[in-house]
Amino acid sequence: MVVVVDPQLAGVAGNMIVGALIGLGAHPDEVVEVMEAAASYFGGVDVKVSDVKRAGIKATYVEVKKASMPNFKYPEFLERIESIDHPLIDDNVISFSRAVFHTIAQAEAKIHGESLDDIHFHEVGASDAVADVFGAAFAYFSLGFDKEKVYSLPVALGGGSTTSAHGRIPIPAPATLEILRGVPIHGGLVEMELATPTGAALLVNIVDEFKNFLPPIRVVEIGYGAGKMDPDFPNILRIIKGTKSLEEDKIVLFETNLDHLSGEIIGNLFDDLIGEGALDVTITPILMKKNRPGHLLRVISKPEDQENILRRIFKETGTLGIRIFPQVHRTILKRDKIPFKVNIKGEWTANFKVAFLDSEIISARIEYEDAKKISSKTGLPLREVMEMAEEQFKNRRW
Incomplete structure (x- = not known):
């Protein structure tokens, strides 16, 4: 209410x-x-x-x-x-x-x-x-x-x-x-x-x-x-x-430009920042001043995790400054994780990330790790497993 x-x-x-x-x-x-x-x-x-x-x-x-x-x-x-x-x-x-x-x-x-x-x-x-x-x-x-x-x-x-x-x-x-x-x-x-x-x-x-x-x-x-x-x-x-x-929560958005890091270090940032509590991490190629190629790092976190994430960004990237957009409002759909049995060369129980608008399901996606497991066991391409599983969830009867 x-x-x-x-x-x-x-x-x-x-x-x-x-x-x-x-x-x-x-x-x-x-x-x-x-x-x-x-x-x-x-x-x-x-x-x-x-x-x-x-x-x-x-x-x-x-x-x-x-x-x-x-x-x-x-x-x-x-x-x-x-x-x-x-x-x-x-x-x-x-x-x-x-x-x-x-x-x-x-x-x-x-x-x-x-x-x-x-x-x-x-x-x-x-x-x-x-x-x-x-x-x-x-x-x-x-x-x-x-x-x-x-x-x-x-x-x-x-x-x-x-x-x-x-x-x-x-x-x-x-x-x-x-x-x-x-x-x-x-x-x-x-x-x-x-x-x-x-x-x-x-x-x-x-x-x-x-x-x-x-x-x-x-x-x-x-x-x-x-x-x-x-x-x-x-x-x-x-x-x-x-x-x-629609639900709302408050998030903190960080961003910084990077032009001096190798691909290995940039790739490692994802796991490090998610481990510190980041809700999302994106790295986008950009063109910086003097036509230098670089990357834009953007990180979303909960307010209570912002200090740990700031420290991690500074430590891992060596950047001299981070732009902070505090207390950004984010409108989100109600979400839940629902187990569902799919038949893909056998019967498997997989978890689906389900989004609701009021009481109507408007989006359902199989968890990546579950889809990857089915793909590995059946030999089917991951893309096909995900498409088949999500189609079966869409046509469910319960």
């Missing part, structure tokens, strides 16, 4: 996340109970969940009315968080909520040039923000999303200016911008605040990876969380739950 948060049209706020998670199946009565219980330690709130329409799209709106505007220093705020006691609020919810508010506190401290101990929580420490964070945390864990890969698309921020505890400030608020440092963002459609500090802090603590485009998935469910305003565009945050049809 995979989860995708989509704030690219209307941004993100705490109550929008809560609404979208309720739309995906989090129990609304339990979410409201958690929100009101947590906020009671900070002045109290009244929470109402309802179905609304935003530009014609039905969504879940979580209305949170606060009873007061407390002003806590960060250490006192954390003490109150830790003191919350309710049967639905477990350690996971407490720890996650604390992490969200720590994200906000760090941003505020940096903006104002103060230490964490001296930071005062104004709007973001109000009871409605506490309710939003605890409600989102409870819904997130109750849906099991902590065990899933969570992506986010770019965040719409809005524009213009707004009034805060510090007076008139630009949109996005400085805390929001600081929290989203390194995250793909854009202005959005309107001059209004689309992304709040609470929403931004929840987002960066929920999301494992930010992407510019929707990853390839099969959609299972969609939850829509409504914002308070009803402008002429859908003021909604949608969270998509689906399954991935």
